[in-house]
Amino acid sequence: MCLAIPLKLISVDGAQAVGEAAGLTRAVRVDFIKEPKVGDYVIVHAGFAIERLRKTEAEASLKAWREVADAGE
């Protein structure tokens, strides 16, 4: 029920938004996102955005993978 890829919000109108990924668009409810904005990346579950992806932490994840990877080599 969870979409594997995060959607990028391309329009927001109250609790209704439109998300886009790989050229496909989809209606998304953003009731649970504080101050949703166009350009936000969200994780969508059964039509509802359940969380906004945080960019700095996304970079931190990449870094964490690399660190373990480097230590293992």
Next chain:
Amino acid sequence: MPESKALLQAIQAVDVPPVTLMEVCGTHTMAIAKAGLKPLLAPKVTLLSGPGCPVCVTPARDIDACLTLSARPDVILTSYGDMLRVPGSARGDSLLKRRALGADVRMVYSPMDAVEVARENPCKKIVFLGVGFETTAPGTAIAVQTAKESGVKNFYLLPMLKRLEPALRALAASADFAVDGLLCPGHVASILGENGFQYVARSLRLPAVIAGFETEDVLLAVYRLLLQIREGAPALENAYPRAVQREGNTLAMATVETVFTPCDSLWRGMGMIPQSGLALKEDYAAFDAIKALDVCFEEEKPSACRCGDVIRGALPPEKCPLFGVCTPEDPIGPCMVSGEGACAARYKYGGSV
């Protein structure tokens, strides 16, 4: 990704005896199967699937009740796709089959679509089959609130939502539970936050890492679990901070609390677990399909399908005597139906350990 290979090497290099880890999320089960991780991690790490696939934990008696409802001429059933193919206690009898025989059963992508169906069909009773965990409950709550606020009186929820914590506590207390660490479901944690999973380490004394869904996310979580096991110090770590905050999604949790209250709930293979379900609160009772449509649940019947053991991590899918006779095309149990089911994952991607 080159990181995967190196992460696998790092995992193999951790000095611990072979361990068994459990993933408690259907999306993890699928991600692991798709990336073929089980054979790559064996024999050091055995990954078991837990009770994390919403359709799989739904008992057969609930499916039977849905099938009975679908036969009512005044009812339109709306449901996520996975539910449609799950057989009830009679083999081959599913909502999809009922639809082929003329029942009005519609697949929806969001509970809001079900409210829309209700608006468009004012002379019918629209029942939404509300399965899912903490990730699904908030949206389901909004659908009920929307129906109430906009005066849609022919929308009903059949509440089959589940809460993970009581089930994990029950599982960890069972005699045959032999798991060394828990890969916590990233999206349930998006809602409940790190705070919502502290009990795994503190109270169940199990190493716990909240994991995302990329191959690297899963491998990093496995690696961190191994380090915890090596140190003998169970803790909760968040390896998915890009989508999980400490306090979770407070807006979503507040919405759930407004509409639902915890209730006892029956799980496939695990029996009745106190406070593990969600019932509609008094204010929203008019939208409860069980009350409004007199839904009646029979006793759970014994079945040859071993899904109940599979979702407890007590039986690997390929050890079920029916595995192979039971296939995604002709499923006997929900674990073979669902896109998130352990039997389906094993059947589709192989890679048994």
